[in-house]
Amino acid sequence: MVVAGFLGSGKTTLLNHLLARSGGARIAVVVNDFGAVGIDAMLVSGSGGTISLDNGCLCCAVGEDGVGPVLDRLVRDDRDGPDVIVIEASGIAEPGTLVQMVLAAGNPRLVFGGLVEMVDAVEFEALLRRHPTVEKHVGLADLLVLNKVDRADPGKVWRVRRLLRELNDAAPIVPATHSAVDPRLLFDITVVPGRQLMLGEAIDHADDHAAHLHATYDSVSFTSDEPLDPQRLRDLLDRRPAGVYRIKGVVAFGVPGHRQRYVLHTVGRYVRFRRTRWAAGEPRRTSLVLIGSGIDTAAIRAELAACVVDDDSRTDPDAMLPVLRYTFGG
Structure with missing residues (x-):
């Protein structure tokens, strides 16, 4: 599973909520920080299996082998390996590129569990005006978590929800406060067959590296x-x-x-x-x-x-x- 979303949307809080309510599932975490200090990895509590990849966006910062070696390391041991691997992208990563890297890893023990896109109900409208490319991020998601609904008035929540449905007509939209989402929703995301191919086409027709959020x-x-x-x-x-x-x-x-x-x-x-x-x-x-x-x-x-x-x-x-x-x- 890949968890993405713009800066401050609640990704790390979602991850900690998931770890605290895992229901006995063994969860490994790959955290990608944008910065020389791995703050997000520092704030992830109780996982016992956290790999921090900091000082750059994972969608561009890894080598030619992509994330494959990291994922291979996590599932090397059948007996002690995790039941779920969660990759938390940096707040300015390109989620479509990251998903393609996960799919390209090609490990037969892994099944792609979907792309979760965190959306800040308070900041989303202004974010779209500032960074229209976020529309693509929303459109690629398999599950949309509309977070911080407690901090936005009902009219704003309704407008953001309508925007999300216009940008993505298939992914469920789950409202949340403090990123509190039932873990069963995250463990049972419906990934539409062939959606991986659509993701690839979206990346192929997207703007080049200079247009990525992290470039600015x-x-x-x-x-x-x-x-x-x-x-x-x-x-x-x-x-x-x-x-x-x-x-x-x-x-x-x-x-x-x-x-x-x-x-x-x-x-x-x-x-x-x-x-x-x-x-x-x-x-x-x-x-x-x-x-x-x-x-x-x-x-x-x-x-x-x-x-x-x-x-x-x-x-x-x-x-x-x-x-x-x-x-x-x-």
């Missing part, structure tokens, strides 16, 4: 072993560096009583922190990836470095108030 996007990766100043980070998020659309990662703050692991997600102007526990042996380190178009990477790195605590940083608990407004979890 850049990423900035940032790590720090020193904690961040919550007020400075919040100020950076408020003014949002020009061109940045998506920020994700883990933040460590140096404020007493708030030394938990803060998972940061932003999509457009939306900001959310989720407070979790550090895993045993996990370093208390900030790791972030920022993705956008036409961004000044050097300036962004400088702004992030300025968020690291210094002698002028506040360390009292009230310093966390700007962050706690956007935080959930215990």
